[in-house]
Amino acid sequence: TSADLSTVVTDQSRIENEEIEYEDYLRSSFSYDKAGRVPVCVDKIIEALAPESAVLDCGCGTGNYMVPIVKSGKCKSYLGMDINEGMLYHARKKAAALRNDDTISTDVTTLAGSLLEKLPFEDGVFDTVIINQVLHHLADVLAPDRFKNITNLFAEIKRVLKPGGFVSINTSSHDQLAAYWFCVA
Numbered sequence: 001t002s003a004d005l006s007t008v009v010t011d012q013s014r015i016e017n018e019e020i021e022y023e024d025y026l027r028s029s030f031s032y033d034k035a036g037r038v039p040v041c042v043d044k045i046i047e048a049l050a051p052e053s054a055v056l057d058c059g060c061g062t063g064n065y066m067v068p069i070v071k072s073g074k075c076k077s078y079l080g081m082d083i084n085e086g087m088l089y090h091a092r093k094k095a096a097a098l099r100n101d102d103t104i105s106t107d108v109t110t111l112a113g114s115l116l117e118k119l120p121f122e123d124g125v126f127d128t129v130i131i132n133q134v135l136h137h138l139a140d141v142l143a144p145d146r147f148k149n150i151t152n153l154f155a156e157i158k159r160v161l162k163p164g165g166f167v168s169i170n171t172s173s174h175d176q177l178a179a180y181w182f183c184v185a
Contacts, residue, residue, distance in 0.1 A: 033090065039065045045130065045168050049074040053127040056160065057081065058115055058153070059134030063091035070098050070106045077107040079126075083114050116149055119156045127165045129157050135171040 042065055049055070053075050057065055060080030070078050080091050088110055095108045113120060115138060131153075138149040145151075157167055 033062055033064065037064060039068060040132070040170050041168070042068045045069065045128070046072045046074060048128075048166055048168075050127055052076040054125060054162075055079070055128045055130065056119075056121070056126040057130045057132070058157070059083075059131060059137075060091050060110065061087045061132070063094040063110070065130055065132060066091065066094055066108065067098065070104060070108055075106045077109070079109045079111060081111045081113050081115070083112065085112065088112055115153050115156075119160050121160045123159050124162045126160050127162050128168065129161055129165070130168045131157075132168075132170045135169070
C-alpha cells in the first residue's frame with residue numbers, strides 16, 4: 001500500500017495562507033487538564049521502565065505523564081522540560097505535590113528549555129525519554145529541510161540516552177484527527 005502524502009504537500013501552502021492555527025498553549029495551559037487530556041499509553045511506558053529509571057520528558061506540558069510515571073515507583077528521577085511557562089506553571093505545581101508526598105522518593109524536577117537547542121545534559125544520563133505530541137511543533141514546513149529540527153532533536157536524545165534505554169514517541173500531524181502512534185524500541 002502507498003501512503004497518501006497529499007497532506008504533507010499541502011501543509012506548506014496552508015501555513016502560508018494562515019489556514020492552520022496553532023493552539024495558544026500559554027492561554028490554554030490554564031484549561032488544558034480540565035479539557036480531559038490524558039496521558040496516552042502511559043501504562044505501556046510504565047511497563048517498559050526499568051526499576052530506578054531516570055526519565056526525561058521532552059515537552060512535558062502540564063505534567064500529565066509525570067504523575068502516573070512517578071507514582072509507579074519505577075523512577076529514580078523524572079525531569080520534565082518545556083519551553084512554555086504556562087505549561088510549566090502547572091507541571092511545577094504537580095512536581096511540588098509529588099515532592100511533598102512522603103510515600104514518593106523520586107527526584108522530580110522541571111526545567112524551562114527549548115528542544116531546538118542542545119539538551120543541557122551530560123551524555124548517557126537517561127534511561128527513558130518521552131516525547132508526547134511535540135514533534136509536529138518542531139517541523140519547519142517553510143524550510144527546505146522541514147525535518148531538520150526533529151533530526152537534531154533525535155541526535156540529542158541519542159546522546160543523552162543510556163545504552164539500552166528507550167524513547168516513547170506519541171505524535172500526530174495537523175490533519176490527523178485521532179490517530180496516535182506508540183513505539184517502544
